[in-house]
Amino acid sequence: MKNRVEILAPAGSYEVFLAVMNAGADAVYLAGNMFGARAYAGNLNNEELIKAIEYCKFHNKKMYLTVNTLLKNNEINNELYDYLLPLYNSGLDGVIVQDYGVMKFIHESFPDMEIHASTQMTITDSGYADFLRKYNVTRIVPARELGLEEIRDIHDRTGMEIECFVHGALCYCYSGLCLMSSFIGGRSGNRGRCAQTCRLDFNYNGRESKILSLKDLCTLDILPEIIEAGVFSLKIEGRMKSAEYAAGVTSIYRKYVDMYLNKGKETYKVDKKDRNRLLMLFDRGGQTDGYYMRHNGREMIADNTKISKDLGEKKQYEEYIHRTFVEANPKIKINGIVTIKKNNPVTMSLSFGNIAITIDGPTCETALNRAVSREDVDKQLRKMGQTMFELDTLDIRMEDNIFIPLKSLNELRRTAVDRLTDAYLEASKRNNSHRFLPCAAHKESRNKGISVHVLTYEQADEAVKHNIQRMVIDTEVMSGDEISRCVELCRKNNVKSYIGLPRVDRGTYNVKSNSDGYMIRNMSQKTKCDKEVIADYCIYAFNNYAVSALEDYGITGITYPLELNEKELSEMDIDNGELVVYGRIPLMITANCIDKTSGNCHKGSTLFSMLRDRKNALLPVLTCCKFCYNIIYNSVPVYLFDKLDRIRIQPEYYGIIFTTENATEVADVFKCFNNRTKPEDNTFTRGHFTRGVE
Template identity: 35%
Template sequence: MNKKNDNHQIPDFIEVLSPAGSFESLKAAIHAGADAVYLGGHKFGARAFADNFDLENMKRAIDYVHLHGKQIYMTVNTLFKNEEIEELYDYLLPYYQEGLDAVIVQDVGVAEVIRREFPGMDLHASTQMTVMGVEGAAMLEELGFRRVVPARELSLEEISDIRQKTNLEIETFVHGALCFSYSGQCLMSSMLGGRSGNRGRCAQTCRLPYDLYGSGKKMNKGGEQYLLSPRDLCSLEILPQVLRAGTNSLKIEGRMKRPEYVAAVTRQYRRYVDRYLSDPKGFQVQKEDMQELLELYNRGGFTKGYYLSHNGREMMSMKRPNHMGYYVGKIKEINKNKICFLCEAHIHKQDILEISLPNKEKVELTSPVDGKKGSLIILNAKQIKRLRKGMPIYRTRNQTLISNIQEEVIQREKKENLKGNIIFCIGKPVMMQVRYGNLTATVTGDVVLEAEKQPVTREKIMEQVTKTGQTPFTLEITHVDMDEGAFLPMGALKALRREALKAMEEKIIRQKYRDIPVKMQTDRESVCHMPKRHQIIASVSNLEQGRAALTSEKVDAIYMLGEAIPFEQWEDFSKQCIQAGKEIYYAMPYVFHKKAGREWRTWQELICHGSHHGILVRTMDEFALLRSFWDFDKTMVLASSLYAYNKEALRFYKEQAGHKVRITLPAELNEKELLSLQEPYADLVVYGYQPLMISAQCQTKNHLGCKKKEEKLTLKDRYQKNFYVRNYCRYCYNVIYNGDPLLLLSMQKELSNLQVGGYVYQFTIENAEETKAVLEGRFENKKYTKGHFKRGIE
């Protein structure tokens, strides 16, 4: 663990953490200087389409990493359905025995099982948990987590706050792709195509083209259609600030990337971490190193992400969602089927060059020759009639760079240095001892003979035993104790060396092996205090909707979004609801950064002792905050964004809440899966425009500048399907809603089978009249969806 840091000092423990989507990438990372790697098994990882590791390859990976003295973390960072939670013990057991260092988890139910069943296995909280501040981090520390990967949207100041107020290790992303949505809070891929990001199957809907409309007018500029596509993160130039904020683990994204990418990015971060630690004042990133990173992969340049800015269009790559390459020149002349361009960077034979056409098509060219900067290159080109003078040319593959990475890093096997000594006495078995750190391996071989003709020399012995070949070791013999006139065949010395190196290899990798843990029995059940009949609950986002719900005889309870009312006015609205015979709950925001935490602690007395019946929480930090208020005795309502996909997660939330709690059933489970939870009297959203993305980015600001005015905008995809965007200015975030509202009210038989305790009508973009109509059962002739209630997700 780290010591609490009050002076923005660099943590004692720092690691470069690299992705391993394949065994080749794992080796590339270790060769390039990674301190640790993270990877997925054949199930339950957030990159289901990577070349993940089966049982034997995972054990082989664990052994390889430990052989080289590094750490290995396994992703189990998806949400588990109820039947899958039963598989977890058998799935993890062989990796636990093999010495796996840590498991990265999203699901609190999964964390509960691991904590209970696998003592000594470190728990790392995935960024998919959407931890936004000290409240959530402190709770995870209390629950036994060793490390937190907070939301990517945290500033350096917020990361520093976690460092100062907890003893958790902090892991943050420093390089690679960024999500548009808060990780773990994106249902867009899931709702549109059944491929859930919470199940490792994201279809990258944020990388697709959209147009933005406000008041009937198109808002995005021509050529800017990738409105949800962030640039890739690169923190190399602000590495000192990231470290001083208290980050322990510098995480590189890229389990879907090639080994060359992993090797080169790891090498750069290893190099600059070491440079900074050895000479902080002299830290400076070289231009050619930034160029190398750009050549490997960039989406219109890099962003420093949310470390220094809360949001902004400079973080986005709106013109292109994929690799742009590196600018190398522009077309100078076009003649018949050839183009000529002036090199503004060195060009290498077999480089892939690209020219983008206005209709999003592209022309790819392969350079047949080398070209120095300032020289002219002539290339054969297709679609010549569509090319124009002045069109820019980008290099999307630098063949020399790739070849150098392969030669200098990937193909250069990493070897550990052993020291050894030999006892070579006539009449006794030859003995060899090798040392690695505090480990010692001793082996004996054939009996040493007295030489009949030519005795073995000391030099010959050392020459034979230090030929380590394809083994993962080099060997330095520091002492040979031998008799004069001794002899042994060279084959016997080679066999002795092989046996000694094999013995040391086994000693190294077996250091972390574990015994089989005793499987614990879990028959605990906790009671959820809920009403005996289902309630009609109106979840409203503003006072207009709230007043419509207040006058409806049908409504039993109201969840009012607290952002819509100043804290000072909340008590008056709360009393109006109570006078109308309705329960009233304060609904917390979709995000809970430091500003929200400060406000809530200021109003703690009102939260704990106001006249309202309870609080609706949407994030892990909000749950942790209320849990920390010892005098909070009202009902805590968990929104569906606090995922409870299995009984272990349900049990966790009930026990940790410590008082009355209501569960809102998950939006991604189908009827059969919801039934398997056996959670009577839980709430279910039966109507509403479902939130698909929660984002720190603001569409209004990115296209018109910040107005500090809440409004509804429309996103339109390439199939002309609408999505609605609403900006919430108090805590500065956007929510993207599905254009087709959910409607389950026609399925009364199925709902009764679930014994639903509350039917939640979720009002977001509706006006007062629309809210009233829905509550009265008057549904307009529009397209509705049943969400995942029938189809579910993989």
């Protein structure tokens, strides 16, 4: 027998919650009406959430609440505590979080609640654990792009619980790093409102296709390997799916997890019928076992010409699921004893597990007419109605010729059930929360300087001619020699130099440089740095609690978030911040490669190509073979130069990001900056500076 693992099922409503529990889930993850990464799911209200917590306690299951979005200052200050308090007090098992500020707030306010690090944190190696342990995080949900050996390494090095997706939709971008829906569609995935822009058609090299749309994940065939890599929690995606989908998928994974746990790997075999049933429940053009056994590949892209269409069989199977799991209402068996004696109160005892209660009812009398029979008592006391219980055994200790009104027996039963419920749940309740007070403000106005980000030596060579104070030297394009030349160029021109570390670091990048410091893109990179560390925008400082968490960890400079508007940014307590005022924003960082997918691989070289969207906008794609990822940039740069003299924010640095620009274009950008004018071609975006995100 292997160590037991957890099947973690999704629930977008209370109906789905009950269905997946009936289908064999060990735990469920769900959201309330606030702060979940699936804002368009039905979700549960607070009354339903508490009911679900109580259900889990009686059935020895676990329930995890998703608070896995980025929260603004007003939300974390005014709403989060009151939202979580009744759930915490009722015994909520844990929360799944993305936001560092939320993590800090919950750790301080709700000390006995488990915190799980969401896949939205983009955890790609064990170095992240050093930061997470400060907040007693007990479980990691690594990036979905990791292979089994990388997952095994995280588990072995950290000893933390590992939760991995085993079935459902796959994002094309590393989770937590996607701004495509936000910048193109105005709906932020970091706020639970992804518009799934990546599922649309794009044109690449003259061919129209859904080149960014991945097949759904299905790992039935490699479940033993996943479990043996150290994965404890097997997570099924689908909080926006139907009860039939969630329960059907859960039941099939229950079957195969039990097969492996009971019989081992040697006899493990997947029935083709079960694969077909999963496709019947949902088909996005085939299935893939994801990144567990590969880094990327054309075979992962959805083929929308091959979607199953046997609607009759699908309907029949969904009806079976509905009858078996959705309509099912299994009861918890409890035991009872009732004692009925003349001239004494009726007593009723109920027991479940190690909890037993006894209550007194009305006094019994000698029957003057028809006596109450044992059958009458048994019938009335077994009427459990809409409760979660049924009497397994009922010991009736009763004298003859007794009268007691039947309505009194009904009231006795109801009171006893309520008392048993309260007594059992009392052990799970907490009352040790305390509201974590807002971080004290210490923001200071500083003299503004310019922080330039460069991809090429040509850009760096031009930039130092324009009175800049800081240079971030990105590592995607330049060789080690070119990076060293950039550092020396900065030194000669009295410019501070920072190496911009890879946007995704799978633990292989050797951080050694004679620069002044490093700009990190992932919290795990902090442990590798021996000099000053500043953070890029993707180290999300969406609220002042997050700012405090980053500063506590030794990060000396923070980039203002790209998804807050001017008013929200002005409320940020960042005293050493960089505000991006120009540059193409990375919309996606992807493990899959567009060139490789299209059969146009330029392995070993790094270059830009263009992806055309449905509105004919051209999105530059940087193929970064050095770190084996793509960066898909916005079609136009963020541009705020003409607003700088009127904004309320006082950053230490104005951030100017160069990507596709040559030396002449770099000089033109500085000219616009100095004159505070708009570019002549008028092709730019304000990003979220004026509108923000919901």
